[in-house]
Amino acid sequence: MGHKARRLAILLGVPILATGLGAGLAQAVTTFHPGPAVGYSCAFPAVGTRPVTMSEGAAGPDSVSTGATFSLTGISGTVTFSAAVHSLLTSLGYDGVRGYGAIGITAVNATPTFSGTGTIPAAIWSPGGPATFGVTGASQGFIAGTTGPIVFSLATQFSLATEFHRTNGTWTAFGLTCTVRPAQERTFTPALPIG
Known part of the structure; x- marks a missing residue:
């Protein structure tokens, strides 16, 4: 498993795991991930739309047959x-986040069948510097297309059902809706062969 996939979780280093890869698949497992962190613009409580970056990875089969059902599992970022x-956020009294949701993956030459929601473990930040949080444990199902590779990419938009933690100990519900910024490389590697 690649070192990039091993560090795809908020503050916890949650590993990417693969289970239930579906029928008609090879036994080997491949880790899929995009290149450098991808830039998005997200709407925040009281501070408007601001830039964020994200990385993500998923586990899946190393090849599939035409028309086979398969899953990407352990989708975490x-x-x-x-x-x-x-x-x-600190100046407004926010110092953490929790929630659930998924940062979707799109596919060329495969049809989506389901999307499983992941979790956002509670993260409380110390003042200063960047702040991070993770989205872990999501899954997505697909049906393979015809001959040729399947190419995965991060979705151009995603929404998370988040709650922001305040320094007084309370949580405030505020969903994050994020849209990819221009000129971002969202494509995962490697491509998944059909054959």
């Missing part, structure tokens, strides 16, 4: 707020 965004 890390969302990072810049020091500037973190400072703004």
Whole structure:
């Protein structure tokens, strides 16, 4: 398993695991991930739309047959707020986040069949510097297309059902909706062969 996939979780280093890869698949498991962290713009409570970066990985089969059903499992990622965004949230009394949701994966030459929601373990941040949180344990199902590779990419938009923690100990519900910024490389490697 690649070192990038091993560090795809908020503050916890949650590993990428593969289970239930579906019928008609090879036994080997491949880890899929995009390149450098991908930039998104997200709407925040009281501070408007701000830039964030995220990385993500997933486990899946190393090949599939035409028309086979398969899954990507252990879909987990890390969302990072810049020091500037973190400072703004701190000034408003926010120092953490929790929730659930998934950062979707799209596919060329495969049809989606289901999407399982992941969790956002509670993360409480110390003041200063960037702040991170993780989205762990999501899954997605697909049906393989015809001959040729299946190419996965991060979705252009995602929403998370988050609650922000305040320094007074309370939680405030505020969902994050994020849209990819221009000129981002969202494509996962490697491609998944059909054959």
